[in-house]
Amino acid sequence: MKLLSSLIVLSCLSTPLAAAEATHIPDAAVRTAEQLRDRALGDDTAYQFVTALTTEIGPRLASGDNDAKARAWVIAKFKTFGFDKVYSEPASYPKWVRRHESGEIISPYPQRLVLTALGHSFGTPAGGLSAEVIRFDNLAALKAADPALVKGKIVYIGFHMQPHRDGADYSTASSIRVDGPPAAAAKGAAAYLLRSAGTDAHERIAHTGVTGFENATAHGIPAAALSNPDADQLERELASGKPVTVKLDLDVGFDGEYTGANVIGELTGSKKPHEIVAMGGHLDSWDPGTGAIDDGAGVAIVAGAAHLIAQLPQRPERTIRVIAFANEEAGVYGAKAYANAHAADVAHHLLGSESDFGAAPVWRMSASVKPQARAAIAQIAAVLKPLGVEYDEKREGAGGPDLAEMHKKGMAAMTLLQDGTHYFDWHHTANDTLDKIDPKELAKNVAVYAAWTYMAAQAQGDFGSAPGAFAKDKSEE
Amino acid sequence: MKLLSSLIVLSCLSTPLAAAEATHIPDAAVRTAEQLRDRALGDDTAYQFVTALTTEIGPRLASGDNDAKARAWVIAKFKTFGFDKVYSEPASYPKWVRRHESGEIISPYPQRLVLTALGHSFGTPAGGLSAEVIRFDNLAALKAADPALVKGKIVYIGFHMQPHRDGADYSTASSIRVDGPPAAAAKGAAAYLLRSAGTDAHERIAHTGVTGFENATAHGIPAAALSNPDADQLERELASGKPVTVKLDLDVGFDGEYTGANVIGELTGSKKPHEIVAMGGHLDSWDPGTGAIDDGAGVAIVAGAAHLIAQLPQRPERTIRVIAFANEEAGVYGAKAYANAHAADVAHHLLGSESDFGAAPVWRMSASVKPQARAAIAQIAAVLKPLGVEYDEKREGAGGPDLAEMHKKGMAAMTLLQDGTHYFDWHHTANDTLDKIDPKELAKNVAVYAAWTYMAAQAQGDFGSAPGAFAKDKSEE
Numbered sequence A, B: 001m002k003l004l005s006s007l008i009v010l011s012c013l014s015t016p017l018a019a020a021e022a023t024h025i026p027d028a029a030v031r032t033a034e035q036l037r038d039r040a041l042g043d044d045t046a047y048q049f050v051t052a053l054t055t056e057i058g059p060r061l062a063s064g065d066n067d068a069k070a071r072a073w074v075i076a077k078f079k080t081f082g083f084d085k086v087y088s089e090p091a092s093y094p095k096w097v098r099r100h101e102s103g104e105i106i107s108p109y110p111q112r113l114v115l116t117a118l119g120h121s122f123g124t125p126a127g128g129l130s131a132e133v134i135r136f137d138n139l140a141a142l143k144a145a146d147p148a149l150v151k152g153k154i155v156y157i158g159f160h161m162q163p164h165r166d167g168a169d170y171s172t173a174s175s176i177r178v179d180g181p182p183a184a185a186a187k188g189a190a191a192y193l194l195r196s197a198g199t200d201a202h203e204r205i206a207h208t209g210v211t212g213f214e215n216a217t218a219h220g221i222p223a224a225a226l227s228n229p230d231a232d233q234l235e236r237e238l239a240s241g242k243p244v245t246v247k248l249d250l251d252v253g254f255d256g257e258y259t260g261a262n263v264i265g266e267l268t269g270s271k272k273p274h275e276i277v278a279m280g281g282h283l284d285s286w287d288p289g290t291g292a293i294d295d296g297a298g299v300a301i302v303a304g305a306a307h308l309i310a311q312l313p314q315r316p317e318r319t320i321r322v323i324a325f326a327n328e329e330a331g332v333y334g335a336k337a338y339a340n341a342h343a344a345d346v347a348h349h350l351l352g353s354e355s356d357f358g359a360a361p362v363w364r365m366s367a368s369v370k371p372q373a374r375a376a377i378a379q380i381a382a383v384l385k386p387l388g389v390e391y392d393e394k395r396e397g398a399g400g401p402d403l404a405e406m407h408k409k410g411m412a413a414m415t416l417l418q419d420g421t422h423y424f425d426w427h428h429t430a431n432d433t434l435d436k437i438d439p440k441e442l443a444k445n446v447a448v449y450a451a452w453t454y455m456a457a458q459a460q461g462d463f464g465s466a467p468g469a470f471a472k473d474k475s476e477e
Helices: A002-013 A027-040 A045-057 A065-078 A139-144 A170-178 A180-186 A228-239 A292-310 A333-341 A343-348 A371-387 A400-409 A439-458 B002-013 B027-040 B045-057 B065-078 B139-144 B170-178 B180-186 B228-239 B292-310 B333-341 B343-348 B371-387 B400-409 B439-458
Strands: A085-107 A111-113 A115-117 A129-136 A154-157 A191-195 A223-226 A245-267 A272-282 A318-325 A349-354 A362-368 A413-418 B085-107 B111-113 B115-117 B129-136 B154-157 B191-195 B223-226 B245-267 B272-282 B318-325 B349-354 B362-368 B413-418
Touching (some): A027 A292, A027 A439, A045 A065, A045 A292, A045 A439, A045 B228, A065 A292, A085 A115, A085 A223, A085 A228, A085 A333, A111 A228, A115 A245, A129 A139, A129 A191, A129 A228, A139 A154, A139 A180, A154 A180, A170 A180, A180 A191, A180 A223, A191 A245, A228 B045, A245 A292, A272 A292, A272 A343, A272 A400, A272 A439, A292 A318, A292 A439, A318 A333, A333 A343, A343 A349, A343 A400, A349 A400, A349 A439, A362 A371, A362 A439, A400 A413, B027 B292, B027 B371, B027 B439, B045 B065, B045 B292, B065 B085, B065 B245, B065 B292, B085 B223, B085 B228, B085 B333, B111 B228, B129 B139, B129 B191, B139 B154, B139 B180, B154 B180, B170 B180, B180 B191, B180 B223, B191 B228, B191 B245, B223 B228, B245 B292, B245 B333, B272 B292, B272 B343, B272 B400, B272 B439, B292 B439, B318 B333, B318 B400, B318 B439, B333 B343, B333 B400, B343 B349, B343 B400, B349 B400, B349 B439, B362 B371, B362 B439, B371 B439, B400 B413
Parallel strands (some): A129 A154, A154 A191, A191 A223, A272 A318, A272 A349, A349 A413, B129 B154, B191 B223, B272 B318, B272 B349, B349 B413
Antiparallel strands (some): A085 A111, A085 A245, A129 A245, A245 A318, A362 A413, B085 B111, B115 B223, B129 B245, B245 B318, B362 B413
8 A cells, every 4th residue: 555655646746648638659750660660570680689598598497597697698688789778677586496307107007207397396205206196177176176085196187278379278277287286285185287288289398387386385295297198198097997196206396585687778768768668578488498489589579679779870769678577487576576666667667568479470469558549559550560460459458477567557568469379389398499480470570579669669648657557457468 | 051042942842832823812802802991991999909008008118128018918919809829939139228318518508408319329437428529411421531530529410301201311310320320439439419310390309219339249339319409409509610518428228138029910821821921010119209100000000900800700811920020129130030030931921011100091002022923912002092002013012121021031022101201200209109190090001901911811822922032122121
């Protein structure tokens, strides 16, 4: 409540941005945005960036050795990108480590299992843990189950995501991953297994991702994801009607606290330097892959867009801020730190959007802005249309997983949805590597971000950012 | 020479099979073969077989724990399949074990490498081995290299197989895998790495397979295959121009001798029980996967075909012999044992063909038979044509990797080539699992094998099998 009242005061101070007239993007800005868009399609800066990031650094597990290394790398790289300021802001989060993971079916038919511990999973006792598997059809069935049936068992849920352009199945799959282990733990389960939250069907590669244990004090249990063919195998053994015993050996767990940082690069606005157009990606990744599509691509896209804008003869009127967020994966810690640090400044965050859904082209845009800014959003949409972007006027825009934290505080936001048909084939796996990125598709994303951020930075009027402005949004993310 | 003269004697004894008249398949046999073909398409016996084999046994590394277990399983299963005889014949081979394998790039940019030791690789010293990588464009370049450049280095060759229906690139890739390590060892290399012999491009799954060290007395070195994305990563680091150092830790190697066995099931011929139509697959597999397409499918196809024939009201005139060969993967040891044990009986092996190229449909058939049997082969081709099988009259038929050993001794043979477009995506990897088999495609294979073996068993006349009969064949395999 204390925070809220201070925000209201700040909101009153921000009246210059809250003018009632329709927000408009001047013709000259539209033309420059079109040039930026077209130039981006022939520019490989972003692809070179993500190539170097995934090659020279690779996996970037938040709180792991590469957390600081990647940060130093990005700071150094940003300094070559024409930014006026490059700096970092601290963010703290639990340190979690993965040392060893293996699993096998012990009976009735011994089989090695390809699996990966979920982020924030607890470890098994040294030497592993063996227990009978109990299968539930879905999370609701687990939640409704008699604890006596669950106690001491390894809970298994086998939901198989199907591919969709908007990644629709991920909400079900991620709730099974996030909420399932705590629900199983509460009933006394020994451990938890799920079919990987992935749309691949034939790869013996498991999908990690965070589960719902916040820190070492949680009532945690070991939790892991099986590759899809291994889930098939387990289900065949369960279908035999014989009791199925699995052994898990997960040497993973929390290990104190870690302080990382968001890395920020800015092109300082030529006329309104305190007004900010924000775009971002997250620098951390899961550890099995090299974090190419999640989210090296996102950081590369926004850095590439800023790099193009930096080459214009003049700086845009407002500041363009690029944020490489820390630790999105284990709980948007960097984004929360940013939102807390900049809560008082929400009204000066004119508009924001993050790229964090791979490297395929943007196909749909939506926005949460004040009604008087709809016409300006339509101007942005018109510039993006030749890139294949459809503007869905009826849909809200939450800004992406990280900038959603600022959106929740009242920042106007867009969602620039990429084609997610194949994203979940590779998401959170060892297969998240550079070869999944098509340089031409990546360039189309840069075109989107260069164009919209430039237009927003030149807009006459604002987009409705104000403390608490979009409290009614039902966030998609 | 002693062997040869005894074969010549046997050849003279086998004159009943060597009649000069054109071999012919009676109309009634053709009609029954057509019925078997059509019945096979609705029969899931083979699919159930390979499902159970891969679920209840799984990986079947020759000389590993599952070698004997799989053999016992197949003997028990064959006894339920209507065979008149089920027995095994011993085959000995080196025992080779895989305990642990890992690798990483140490410098300039540390990266974990997904790799797998090649079969018959030597191990690294305990704690691993680190050395600079030297890249060669191909095997010829390695063979031509100055040993002073190679000595103490890790040799790397990066040939990337492209998909072809006939698997054409595998001959190049397998020579790099088989012949490369001994060539590198001869020049004093510390170890050997290759880009996996696989047509996948995006999977961090490495393809194993045997290399050219025959036993523990060889001058062996550690040898491993990188997944394709890891080969890309290594090549990017090499392209940096900086020296690239890799650490390999392979705890693998030879460990004495092992005696396994070929498992044989027979439908005893009603009129000519000593004349044999031979079909086979190999029971062993590499260890990372469950040996579904290589070659659980092959054993399932031929067992399923025999099972269908066993249900006919009468046994065919000749014996139909199904052979599940031991240890094809590490050097066709089971096939060689079979060919040695049955060398004196080559003329009584009327015709043979093995299924060992996955589970996709047969699209091309070819045969090595005597000229007077071409018309009978054309009759077989006519029955197989509705299944999509093209008869290539100009091409030889070697019988598949295992039955090629009998063909080399003079057995008439067919090659029934399956569509290999995707075979090398999964071949010799953890991804060789049941989900790669389409039950309908598998059934088409059963149709092929049921029809041809029945027709051969009923043929009037023979196909030209005789000691040394096909010595001029240039084997495709």
